[in-house]
Amino acid sequence: MGRRFLSLLILPIIGGLILAGCGRQAPHLQRYSLNPIQTCRVGILPLINKTDYNQGDKILYRILLSQLVSQQTWDITLEGDVIDLYRELHIKPWTHPSPGQLQIIASRLNADILIGGEILQMRETMEGNYINPHIELQLSVYNSTTGTRLWSTYHKKQGTDYRKVMHFGINNSVSQLGHNIIKEILLLWKEEALLQCQD
Amino acid sequence: MTILATPVSRCYAMTIAVLPVEDLSQGDNGLNLAITRTLEELLADKGFNVSSQAEVITFMVKNRVRRLGVLSSPYIYRLHTELQVDYILLASISQQRTAPPFALNLNLQLIRTKDARIIWAKTTEQSDVNRVSILALSTLRDKAEIEYQVASDALSTIPINTEQELPIIPQARIEYVQLSPQIVKPGEKVNCQIKLGATTTDQTETTVSIFVGEQIIEAQYDSQASAFMASWLSESNNKQYTVTATVSADNQESREVIIGKYQVDSQPPLLKLRVRGQELNGLVILQKKVRIIPALQSPEPISRWQLTVHNAEGRQLVNETGSKTLPPQFTWWGQEQNGTQVKDGIYAIELSIWDRAGNWASSQESIKVFRKKPEMTIAMKKQPHTLAVALNYYGEIPLAYWRLQVRDKTGTILAERSGSEESNKIILPLKMASQKSLKYRVYAQDMLGNYIQKDLTPKTNKKIKSNDEEKDEDDGNFLASVGDKKIAGEEVWAEDF
Numbered sequence: 045m046g047r048r049f050l051s052l053l054i055l056p057i058i059g060g061l062i063l064a065g066c067g068r069q070a071p072h073l074q075r076y077s078l079n080p081i082q083t084c085r086v087g088i089l090p091l092i093n094k095t096d097y098n099q100g101d102k103i104l105y106r107i108l109l110s111q112l113v114s115q116q117t118w119d120i121t122l123e124g125d126v127i128d129l130y131r132e133l134h135i136k137p138w139t140h141p142s143p144g145q146l147q148i149i150a151s152r153l154n155a156d157i158l159i160g161g162e163i164l165q166m167r168e169t170m171e172g173n174y175i176n177p178h179i180e181l182q183l184s185v186y187n188s189t190t191g192t193r194l195w196s197t198y199h200k201k202q203g204t205d206y207r208k209v210m211h212f213g214i215n216n217s218v219s220q221l222g223h224n225i226i227k228e229i230l231l232l233w234k235e236e237a238l239l240q241c242q243d
Numbered sequence: 244m245t246i247l248a249t250p251v252s253r254c255y256a257m258t259i260a261v262l263p264v265e266d267l268s269q270g271d272n273g274l275n276l277a278i279t280r281t282l283e284e285l286l287a288d289k290g291f292n293v294s295s296q297a298e299v300i301t302f303m304v305k306n307r308v309r310r311l312g313v314l315s316s317p318y319i320y321r322l323h324t325e326l327q328v329d330y331i332l333l334a335s336i337s338q339q340r341t342a343p344p345f346a347l348n349l350n351l352q353l354i355r356t357k358d359a360r361i362i363w364a365k366t367t368e369q370s371d372v373n374r375v376s377i378l379a380l381s382t383l384r385d386k387a388e389i390e391y392q393v394a395s396d397a398l399s400t401i402p403i404n405t406e407q408e409l410p411i412i413p414q415a416r417i418e419y420v421q422l423s424p425q426i427v428k429p430g431e432k433v434n435c436q437i438k439l440g441a442t443t444t445d446q447t448e449t450t451v452s453i454f455v456g457e458q459i460i461e462a463q464y465d466s467q468a469s470a471f472m473a474s475w476l477s478e479s480n481n482k483q484y485t486v487t488a489t490v491s492a493d494n495q496e497s498r499e500v501i502i503g504k505y506q507v508d509s510q511p512p513l514l515k516l517r518v519r520g521q522e523l524n525g526l527v528i529l530q531k532k533v534r535i536i537p538a539l540q541s542p543e544p545i546s547r548w549q550l551t552v553h554n555a556e557g558r559q560l561v562n563e564t565g566s567k568t569l570p571p572q573f574t575w576w577g578q579e580q581n582g583t584q585v586k587d588g589i590y591a592i593e594l595s596i597w598d599r600a601g602n603w604a605s606s607q608e609s610i611k612v613f614r615k616k617p618e619m620t621i622a623m624k625k626q627p628h629t630l631a632v633a634l635n636y637y638g639e640i641p642l643a644y645w646r647l648q649v650r651d652k653t654g655t656i657l658a659e660r661s662g663s664e665e666s667n668k669i670i671l672p673l674k675m676a677s678q679k680s681l682k683y684r685v686y687a688q689d690m691l692g693n694y695i696q697k698d699l700t701p702k703t704n705k706k707i708k709s710n711d712e713e714k715d716e717d718d719g720n721f722l723a724s725v726g727d728k729k730i731a732g733e734e735v736w737a738e739d740f
Contacts (some may be wrong), residue, residue: 099267102312103337106350110364113352120361122354124315132419144483144504151487151501152417175344219338219348220368 071199071229073236081187081194084241086112087121087155090130090137097166097218101137104163104181104222111226117241121153129153143191150188157194157239158186165200166218176203177218179225185238195238197229257403259286260294260328262303265312268339272311275336277387278349281394282334289398294328302326311335316359317418317440323356330355330362337366341386346370347393353401367397416440419470422486422503426599429479429509437462437471437488437502446471449492454499455484462488477507508600513540516594516606521691523640526589527610528691535573537594537606545569549595555588569596577612587612615639617689619665621699625673630658632669640689649673652680 088109093101105123113120127137129149135141140160141149150158165180184196203215206224215221233239261283266273279296287293302308302325308318312335322328330353337348346368353363369389419438427433437451451462451471456478462471478484486503519534520527527533535550548569552561560579575592577585593607617638624631630649636642646661649671658671673681688694 098270099337102267102335103348106312106335106337106352107366109361110350110352110366113361113364120364122314122316122319122359122361124310124313124318125359127310127313128315128419132421147485148501148503152420154498154500175340216344216370217338217340217346217348217368219346219366220370223366223368 069200069205071197071225071232073195073197073232075195076192077187077194080237080240081157082241083118083156083239085119085121085153085155086239087126087150087153087158087188088112088123089126089141089149089158089160091160092138092140092162093166095163095166097163100163100166100218103219104161104166104179104226107219107222108159108183108226111223111230115230118239121155125153141191146186146191147189150186150191155188157188160184160186168218171204174203174214175216177215177221178202179218179221181222181225181229183229197232199225199229201225201228257291257330258294258326258328259291259330259332260299260302260322260326261286261296261332261334262299262314263296263311265335266339267312267335267337272309273336274311275339278334278336278390278394281391282332282351282398285394285398286332286401289401290403291330294326298326314354316416319354319356319359320440328356344370345386345389347389349393349397351397351401363400363402365397365400367393369393369396417488417490417500417502420488420502422505424505424599425503426506426508427477428600428602429477429481429507431477431600432474433477433505435462435473435486435502436468437473438469439471439490449490451488451490453486453488453502455486477505479507479509481507481509483507506600508598508602511602511604512543512545512596512598514538514594514596514604514606515540516592516608518592518608518610520610523611523613523691527608529575529577529590529610529612530614530691530693532574532576533592533610535575535592535594535608536571537569537573537596539569539596544599545596546599546601547597551593551595553591553593554585555590560585560590577614584614585612587614613640613691614693616693616695617642617687619645619685619687619695621685623683623699628673630671630673632660632671633667634665634669634685634687635667636665636687638689638693640691640693643688643690643692645685645687647671648684648686650682650684652682657681 091101091105133145161183168175168177180200182198185194187194203221206213206215264275264279266275283293333352335350337350340346348368350366352361355362418440421436423434453460453473460473460475462473465472483504483506487499488502489499515538517536518527547566550563553559589611591609595605597603619636622633644663648656649658683699686696
């Protein structure tokens with residue numbers, strides 16, 4: 045009787061640990077340059093939304109902006125200034141600017157680096173009695189003087205990856221999931237000492 | 244009692260304008276006035292002097308601010324000067340799910356108007372799923388309650404005074420640049436217009452210097468355009484030039500800024516025209532159509548193109564033009580611009596293109612229009628058990644092959660012969676019970692694929708009529724003809740076609 049009770053207690057714990065382990069995908073970092081760059085002012089380019097999710101680019105843009113600002117390390121350029129420059133240079137928001145255009149944007153914004161990216165997947169699916177969001181995102185960082193890519197990070201997550209027990213912990217909106225994904229990407233960049241501003 | 248009744252906002256005297264909250268859940272430029280009001284109330288409670296919505300809306304209308312959720316520096320500086328606000332709060336609802344499970348995501352940005360700098364930002368999410376507790380004590384079910392809770396959470400860490408932490412750095416800011424053209428020929432004029440931001444105090448005392456290659460150009464202030472204007476002649480070397488500028492004014496920082504790039508291009512595009520079709524003696528022949536394929540040896544964008552077709556006398560029959568994109572191929576159906584078919588003969592097809600700098604390139608190819616059908620005469624002599632046939636070909640294009648079939652009245656083929664050269668003596672064996680109802684079919688095709696097909700019926704002692712007016716069974720424009728012939732002999736008949 046005691047052994048049976050013990051097994052009933054242990055099995056859910058093991059199951060929970062397995063589930064928790066499955067959800068811990070780390071962002072994948074790809075470096076294109078090993079030279080460190082002094083980064084004090086950051087420009088964020090409009091994200092390219094390759095999904096059908098309406099306004100997904102703006103949602104993740106503002107989450108990324110607020111997370112960078114909240115770390116109080118960098119001066120972040122205004123979204124409105126970036127949009128104005130895109131308009132002035134005739135760059136469509138759903139296209140990648142050329143290296144030459146990136147140089148002009150960075151210089152005009154006085155930015156040390158530019159962050160751009162693509163939303164590869166963004167959707168919400170109803171699973172049982174909860175909503176499970178999915179996001180697949182790639183962020184790239186560009187050198188302001190050359191317009192070339194310094195590094196890029198790919199990350200993919202879904203709401204259930206954050207499950208703690210039962211439905212608790214599940215991210216049930218793309219905004220909440222986007223917040224966590226961007227947080228993890230920025231944490232990786234911090235751990236790798238990629239974004240540093242030393243006055 | 245009077246002291247207690249004084250609003251808390253007077254203590255800080257920091258003025259803030261809350262711009263109408265953009266609601267992304269409602270699509271592009273969605274508006275949420277309820278949360279806007281809630282944010283205003285909460286900020287007032289925190290001691291800020293909040294500008295009225297009427298003032299903010301009036302400012303937006305006056306300055307033609309059409310977007311919500313974002314604002315560029317020029318408007319932020321104008322807000323500082325016109326409404327005397329120290330900060331603006333830009334807010335957007337990223338997501339709002341009104342059906343269970345309820346979710347609300349609010350994004351806030353606090354921007355200091357003196358230097359248009361984001362000094363604080365926060366994103367707050369709230370969902371009734373995450374709020375469910377064991378006894379459902381803290382569950383939020385009311386939409387307004389959740390909105391208030393989210394706005395309150397979002398503003399909980401808003402800084403009151405940031406000037407000491409983040410020093411204000413005034414900048415002479417380039418607001419707008421127009422550099423044209425982007426691609427020029429050597430020695431052509433390049434124009435530049437620069438508008439400076441509102442932070443530059445007196446623009447007449449400001450110096451704007453432009454650097455390009457070895458040249459330094461001082462831009463002149465144009466009070467009518469409220470902009471600095473400059474123009475210079477482009478360099479002679481074919482390459483891309485980066486244009487930078489510095490702005491110098493009293494108490495203003497002067498920094499070299501890349502304002503644009505332009506390409507000097509004196510090389511005309513290398514164009515080769517290829518005409519695809521059946522060739523004869525080195526010339527492409529047009530029967531129905533020819534495909535004209537332009538090929539650029541070094542592909543580059545073009546500004547416009549022109550395709551013309553001239554006849555041997557030099558008269559222009561076709562003139563097609565287009566801009567920007569060069570079609571991958573053209574098709575000419577042998578027609579003039581008005582749709583009439585051109586006569587047989589030699590024609591010159593010419594394609595001209597202009598690149599973005601205006602460099603011109605052209606390529607020409609000649610083709611031959613030839614639609615004439617093969618011409619041949621056939622003479623037959625029927626004997627008791629054989630049929631003697633003589634074929635004479637008159638076509639300009641060499642004969643590819645011919646075929647002769649003898650059929651009975653039911654259409655069954657009784658004898659057949661074919662060849663690739665004309666022949667004066669073809670003997671076909673005939674072993675039929677009745678030879679009176681026989682039919683003959685002749686098919687001939689030249690090297691270009693032009694063909695004739697004719698069903699013949701023996702005629703006796705009868706003058707063969709010219710078939711100038713006869714129509715071909717297949718395409719309706721059968722034109723082959725030979726002069727009338729008279730064949731003597733009781734069982735001999737002949738036909739031209």
